[in-house]
Amino acid sequence: MNPIEESAVVFEPTARLLHDLTAYVPRLIAMSVILIAGLILAAFLTWLVRRTLELSGFDSFSRRIGLSELLERSGIPSPPTRLAALIVRWTALFLVFLAALSALNLEIVNELVRRALDFVPNLLVAAVILVIGHLLSDFVADGVAIGCVNADFPLAGLAALAARLLVLFFFISVALSQLRIGQQIITAAFSILFGGLVLAIALSFGLGGKDLAKEWMEQAVKKKTQPPAEGKGETLSHL
């Protein structure tokens, strides 16, 4: 190998590296610009969301609908306004980060970004489903507890808990399906649990409580057709 060839061996990779680096410089500059602008935009969006929610009384509204309580119970003591601002901030930063990576125009990075963006809507929908499920489970459990107490049913607490769990289980199943996690297992588990529960109730009432049911129905019919005899039964007129 002559000296010229030797120098070519040394300089060629360096030149290639320099060439490649030179080619990437605009992309790196673009990435930096996106990152800096994105950070500023994220900070502005965070401020805007927080200010808007504060002015519109979002914290009071959240207290009224039970969202604050839900967050506290889940171990998140932040006021909902601050939490919403945090969510906006980190979502914005995440998107900025993805946009910045896209600026590099690397195949593997592009694929990663595409997949991440594909999953974001599912993640958001699953989160919304879980929040709705939690609120609805509270609503149903409260309704069952109140209804049972007003019907003088002693197992009101148990009935309310069962109703809450059933609603929660249903919504968690839907959320997991949305995230494409164990779809078939969840569907099967829900069907088995729900079907089993209905069957168990039907059997226990049908077999175990048939006499009780008969007696209760007879009393109900009697009550409907006959007013209480004088001196017997409660005759308090509330209105």
Add this chain to the structure above:
Amino acid sequence: MIAPLSLPDQVESELKSVGTVDILVGIPSFNNAGTIGHVVNAATAGLHKYFPDQKVFLVNSDGGSTDGTREIVLKAQLENPNTLIVKHPLRHLARMSTPYSGLPGKGSAFRTIFEIAKRLKAKACCVMDSDLRSVSPEWVELLAGPVLIQGFDYVSPLYARHKYDGTITNMIVYPVTRSLYGKKIRQPIGGDFGFSGAMAEHFLSRDVWETDVARYGVDVWMTTTALTGNFRTCQAFLGAKIHDPKDPGTHLAPMLKQVVGSLFSQMEATFDSWKDVRGSEALPIFGFQWEAGLEPVNINTERMVSQFSLGVQELKGIWEKILSPQTLAEVLALLPAAPGGFAYPDSLWVRTVWDFALAHKKRVLSRDHILGALVPLYLAKTVSFVLETMQLTGKEAEARVEKLALNFEENKSYLTEGWEAKT
């Protein structure tokens, strides 16, 4: 502007042939074949006896009865007209039975009656429940007379009732209405009322006929509208009020939700009218007041206390969202009480009701849940009242109701301050 209610063609043409009337009696109904004949006959007798020279009309506004209620209204006749001691010959009483339109309920039935009163330019009107067994001819005179003769716009009923009859009225509706609007109106949801033609037109002009007022909240709405509109209001003593028997236990929760829900909704709609009202004044009373022989009332206080106890056990979390911490602590401390010694102090009950009204206004929970959660507390207050007044006469028990109402008035600032607070 509310669109006028359109009536069936046949009704329109019948009304045209009638022209105008002085007095109109309205009877809303739904499957009341067993009792409505008596109500129609009593009204007919009352109109003949007390208003022989006036042009009168009777209208039944029916919700689609399938038991022949409407036929009974049209055919009802006084079995023995000689029971009425009158100089003049009895005329046939013009009457009409028409189905009402709109949301199913007493309010829609009343709307049709108001509309007919307006078309006939009635000077005085009265409405009576169709399930009454104790209605007498005098009711027509007492309800329509103050309007026609004395120029009042609204006549609210007064009944002779057992001390334990009408406990929702006694524990909640009367004291709340009195303290809010500053008028001692004893039966704000009595069901039988008298009113002027102008009052009927005013009722019709309100935009409420697609709301709960059309379904079940019309009684308290009428009373509130009369009181807040500065219409001349009085009371008429009608004697005993005996309805068709119902099973009270089965209907308590929905009944309380409807009545108290309507009361709270009116409270919200009329804030500007009541926020500065303090104290209360008596209203003129017509009719000779006598002590009626009343049927005994059976009460199972043990069952009611046990239901309250179940509420303490299971609804604490819900009450926490509705009641102030101090009120909740005091409510939870009511148990355990010595047998027969259960007592729910008036001041605590007043704060309980005001807290529920505030929670209803601020919608801290679903309104249906808020009202449902009040039931065990109401039962507890009722038991407390029953135990306290067991040895008292009706008059003495009435004095206790007055004392409670006064307590509501004295603690009204608790409500107004909470109402105007931001959170």
